[in-house]
Amino acid sequence: MMGAGKTTIGRELARRCDMRFVDCDHEIEARTGVKIPTIFEIEGEEGFRRRETQVIDELTRVKGVVIATGGGAVLDPANRAMLAERGVIVYLNVPPQVLWERTRNDRNRPLLQVPNPREHIATLYRQRDPLYREIADIIVDGGRGNPGGTVRQIQKALETCEK
Numbered sequence: 332m333m334g335a336g337k338t339t340i341g342r343e344l345a346r347r348c349d350m351r352f353v354d355c356d357h358e359i360e361a362r363t364g365v366k367i368p369t370i371f372e373i374e375g376e377e378g379f380r381r382r383e384t385q386v387i388d389e390l391t392r393v394k395g396v397v398i399a400t401g402g403g404a405v406l407d408p409a410n411r412a413m414l415a416e417r418g419v420i421v422y423l424n425v426p427p428q429v430l431w432e433r434t435r436n437d438r439n440r441p442l443l444q445v446p447n448p449r450e451h452i453a454t455l456y457r458q459r460d461p462l463y464r465e466i467a468d469i470i471v472d473g474g475r476g477n478p479g480g481t482v483r484q485i486q487k488a489l490e491t492c493e494k
């Protein structure tokens with residue numbers, strides 16, 4: 332979900348595992364030369380999702396990389412299939428209340444620029460949680476403690492992950 336810590340945790344996980352880190356949203360921004368809200372403004376969510384699928388398809392072919400997707404990547408069955416077939420998927424599960432606290436002052440997430448973002452996060456969480464669970468190899472609680480602790484939990488789970 333937005334605000335779960337994918338970008339923060341993913342970067343730190345890659346650093347500790349001595350792997351490359353790529354964030355899908357950053358990759359889309361680098362390719363277009365504009366920020367995510369501008370893509371939503373010009374091309375709508377549909378245009379953004381097309382770019383996201385293209386980037387996921389390319390990045391999931393690379394070996395030895397930690398990828399942070401955007402929270403909505405899970406909505407597209409093709410994205411889910413590519414991620415599940417090509418990598419080990421970590422679901423950073425964070426309760427809606429914490430997601431709201433982490434994102435409430437951020438203007439870079441167009442889907443949360445609505446009159447009641449708190450309610451919208453809860454709705455998105457209900458819709459998406461089953462999809463994250465459907466493809467997750469590892470589920471980690473990312474709502475408590477510091478990022479370092481969460482990264483250690485993921486590393487530990489990866490040691491016994493059979494995929």
Ligand SMILES: Nc1ncnc2c1ncn2[C@@H]1O[C@H](COP(=O)(O)OP(=O)(O)O)[C@@H](O)[C@H]1O
Nearest residue numbers: 332333334335336337338339340433476477478
């Ligand atoms: N324990 C934590 N784990 C991860 N992120 C945290 C934590 N505590 C606070 N944050 C903050 O939450 C915000 C959202 O993190 P981010 O990595 O951008 O999430 P995402 O990429 O999943 O949307 C950042 O400002 C980050 O510093």
Ligand SMILES: O=C(O)C1=C[C@@H](OP(=O)(O)O)[C@@H](O)[C@H](O)C1
Nearest residue numbers: 332333334356401402403440441
């Ligand atoms: O959940 C979503 O639909 C989105 C999440 C964002 O990424 P983060 O999950 O890194 O915030 C970004 O891809 C876009 O604003 C849409």
Ligand SMILES: [Mg+2]
Nearest residue numbers: 337338356401
């Ligand atoms: Mg992110």
